[in-house]
Amino acid sequence: xxxxxxxxxxxxxxxxxxxxxxxxxxxxxxxxxxxxxxxxxxxxxxxxxxxxxxxxxxxxxxxxxxxxxxxxxxxxxxxxxxxxxxxxxxxxxxxxxxxxxxxxxxxxxxxxxxxxxxxxxxxxxxxxxxxxxxxxxxxxxxxxxxxxxxxxxxxxxxxxxxxxxxxxxxxxxxxxxxxxxxxxxxxxxxxxxxxxxxxxxxxxxxxxxxxxxxxxxxxxxxxxxxxxxxxxxxxxxxxxxxxxxxxxxxxxxxxxxxxxxxxxxxxxxxxxxxxxxxxxxxxxxxxxxxxxxxxxxxxxxxxxxxxxxxxxxxxxxxxxxxxxxxxxxxxxxxxxxxxx
Numbered sequence: 258x259x260x261x262x263x264x265x266x267x268x269x270x271x272x273x274x275x276x277x278x279x280x281x282x283x284x285x286x287x288x289x290x291x292x293x294x295x296x297x298x299x300x301x302x303x304x305x306x307x308x309x310x311x312x313x314x315x316x317x318x319x320x321x322x323x324x325x326x327x328x329x330x331x332x333x334x335x336x337x338x339x340x341x342x343x344x345x346x347x348x349x350x351x352x353x354x355x356x357x358x359x360x361x362x363x364x365x366x367x368x369x370x371x372x373x374x375x376x377x378x379x380x381x382x383x384x385x386x387x388x389x390x391x392x393x394x395x396x397x398x399x400x401x402x403x404x405x406x407x408x409x410x411x412x413x414x415x416x417x418x419x420x421x422x423x424x425x426x427x428x429x430x431x432x433x434x435x436x437x438x439x440x441x442x443x444x445x446x447x448x449x450x451x452x453x454x455x456x457x458x459x460x461x462x463x464x465x466x467x468x469x470x471x472x473x474x475x476x477x478x479x480x481x482x483x484x485x486x487x488x489x490x491x492x493x494x495x496x497x498x499x500x501x502x503x504x505x506x507x508x509x510x511x512x513x514x515x516x517x518x519x520x521x522x523x524x525x526x527x528x529x530x531x532x533x534x535x536x537x538x539x540x541x542x543x544x545x546x547x548x549x550x551x552x553x554x555x556x557x558x559x560x561x562x563x564x565x566x567x568x569x570x571x572x573x574x575x576x577x578x579x580x581x582x583x584x585x586x587x588x589x590x591x592x593x594x595x596x597x
Contacts, residue, residue, distance in 0.1 A: 265289060266325050268333050269296060269362035269396050271316040272341035273349025276417060277426060278319045280410035281340045286560060287328025292320050293402040293409075296362060302400050311355050318362070320399050325590055330368055334375040335524035337361065339434055340426075343379065344387035350424045362396035367587065369393065375524065378450075382544065384433065450499040450525075450545040458496055466495055469570040470548035473540075478513025481569035485509075489577040491521060491588055492567075497546035499525045501572065502565065505591060508557070510564055515572070517565040518557050521588070528553060541565060 272278040275293035283291040295303050298314030308315045323333065341359050342349060348357035361376075363369040372393045380389050401407075410417040421427065452458075459467060468474035478484070483492070492502040492515070503521040510516035520526045524544065531540040531552065541550045550571045557564035575583050577592050 264324065264326070265322050266330070267364050267396075268321045268323060268330060268368070269318055269364070269399060270321070270337045271297070271318040271358065271360040271362070272337065273317070273352050273357045273359065273426070274420075274424070275317040275319050275402065275406065276409040277421060277424070278317075278340065279408070280417070282319055282321050282333075282336065283408075285328060285333070285336055287325075287332075288321055288323045290322045293406045294318055294320060294400050295356075295402060296320075296397060296399045297360065297394065301398075305403055305406065308356050309354075313356075315356060315400075316358055316360055317356050317402075318360070318399070329521070329588075329591070330371050331375065331522045331524065334361070334372060335522070338375070338379055338524070340430065341391070342385075342429060342433075343389045343391040344385050346390045350426045350429065352424070359391040361391060361393045363393060364396045369395075371587070378524065378545070450494075450497040452497055452546045462495065463570075466570045469568045470496060470546075470550075473549040474568075474570075475551075476514075476568050476570045481514065483515040483569040483572060483574055484513050486515065486574060488574070489592055490575050491580065491585060492572040492574055493585075494525075494543040494546045494548050494550075495571055495573050496548050497543065498573070499543055499545045500585060500588065501525055501543065501550070502567070503588070503591060504577075510557075510566065512566060514551065515567050515569055516557070517567065518559075518561045518563055520565065526550075541567070543571075 270278060279291045279293045282288055295308050295315040296318045297316045300307060300313040300315065303313045303315055307313050308317065343359055346358065348354055349359065361372045363372055376389055376391065376393065458471065465476060469476055489504045491500055493500050500522050501520060502517045506517045506519050508516055508518060527542045527544050529540045529542065531538045538552045541553050542548060543550060548571050551565065551567040554564045554566060555562060575585060580586055580589050
């Protein structure tokens with residue numbers, strides 16, 4: 258693996274066949290390198306044959322080197338969850354056996370905290386009918402797999418595509434993540450963020466905030482709190498406080514509403530088809546509070562080409578200097594490179 262520097266960090270995930278996990282993670286913006294290997298067991302430098310026997314205790318895993326200024330660990334966790342079946346204790350899809358189990362291996366206390374919160378949020382979401390069984394374990398020695406297994410999806414593209422399709426992985430994931438979920442129940446906890454009762458929400462919001470978030474309204478352009486806000490900081494849901502967007506991804510769209518190229522924590526965003534106003538648009542809602550935030554359009558600037566057009570009334574801005582005090586200190590790292 259490429260040498261780790263102060264500007265890069267490591268993450269390790271097990272999600273069944275490492276050919277597929279490596280292929281999925283390596284394509285993510287901000288991931289510098291993904292390496293297939295073995296971890297979690299007791300045998301030093303095992304071979305593929307030894308791991309396949311199930312006697313080593315190792316799992317097929319992928320270790321990622323990533324740039325935290327381009328992708329957060331929270332976002333990596335979201336990518337991981339969306340590419341595995343976290344409810345299967347016996348393997349992944351057609352691959353059965355202890356070496357194909359899922360796991361998140363944390364490298365420090367912050368990764369452990371974020372992984373546990375992410376798992377709780379997934380459990381509370383109701384996305385899967387069965388319990389989430391993916392363990393969160395301390396990272397130990399990681400042994401690089403044989404060269405034949407590295408970049409398998411590139412080096413053996415035809416075989417890989419045939420295997421991937423027949424594994425049933427993509428078919429399962431498409432069904433699981435396209436399922437529309439009901440809004441969370443009153444006072445339901447989703448990890449560290451909660452949705453208050455409707456009575457509490459009505460009391461805590463202004464008329465405009467309530468109209469936008471609970472009745473899918475739209476505030477006037479150029480006459481709202483954040484359309485021209487240029488301060489550094491993050492934007493959180495006005496109801497639950499779940500983090501949504503960063504000033505680093507905000508741009509001047511000319512529309513009169515705050516616009517972003519991407520979410521800061523994709524796991525806190527839900528996108529739904531909206532057929533109102535005699536057109537088909539993609540509505541954006543917050544996952545835990547189920548607040549209507551706005552819409553996303555495919556006419557944004559690089560690097561994503563997307564425009565998340567949001568309502569200021571659905572957001573609360575937290576300046577960079579207040580992040581620690583407000584309990585969002587984990588997001589300070591993304592602003593450090595801009596500090597003299």
